[in-house]
Amino acid sequence: MVSKNIEKALNNQIRIEAESAQIYLAMACWAEVKGLEGIAGFMYAQSQEERDHMLKLIKFVNERGGHAQISKLAEPNVSFKSFKEMFEELYKHEVFVSESINELVHISLQEKDYATHNFLQWYVAEQIEEEAMARTILDKINLIGDDKGGLYLFDRDIVNLTVNTAATGNMP
Numbered sequence: 001m002v003s004k005n006i007e008k009a010l011n012n013q014i015r016i017e018a019e020s021a022q023i024y025l026a027m028a029c030w031a032e033v034k035g036l037e038g039i040a041g042f043m044y045a046q047s048q049e050e051r052d053h054m055l056k057l058i059k060f061v062n063e064r065g066g067h068a069q070i071s072k073l074a075e076p077n078v079s080f081k082s083f084k085e086m087f088e089e090l091y092k093h094e095v096f097v098s099e100s101i102n103e104l105v106h107i108s109l110q111e112k113d114y115a116t117h118n119f120l121q122w123y124v125a126e127q128i129e130e131e132a133m134a135r136t137i138l139d140k141i142n143l144i145g146d147d148k149g150g151l152y153l154f155d156r157d158i159v160n161l162t163v164n165t166a167a168t169g170n171m172p
């Protein structure tokens with residue numbers, strides 16, 4: 001059984017994961033209309049992963065005697081100055097999500113809710129992976145600079161990153 005306090009904190013995380021899915025969906029659309037198909041594919045996959053993160057939390061809350069709340073979401077940013085700026089936003093957002101997961105872990109320990117604490121370890125590991133991936137992408141973007149040929153190759157190669165993350169099994 002989850003306490004009211006834990007239920008509220010988990011529901012807040014459900015909203016954050018849902019907003020993450022929307023944020024990356026908007027990024028996918030921006031890239032797609034710009035003809036950056038590889039980047040769009042990557043963002044669509046990221047968005048789907050976030051939806052899976054949300055669903056995994058929803059199931060957990062409902063199974064533990066709570067009631068998962070589907071709430072109103074903040075509108076995502078729909079346009080970007082550059083694809084670099086877009087990936088910087090993705091990285092910043094992932095850092096924010098990690099902080100939010102850390103806070104959840106902290107609350108679960110305070111409440112001695114070891115089941116929730118154990119459940120959250122999957123998210124802790126996932127965030128390490130996502131932050132590392134975002135940093136790797138930003139490093140590559142900084143290498144490319146303004147080189148159009150570099151952008152072409154980046155857009156082509158990011159597909160492999162999408163495949164790799166899908167293969168590591170992020171499904172709930």
Ligand code: OFO
Binds near residue numbers: 053097
């Ligand atoms: Fe990328 O954040 Fe979910 O957990």
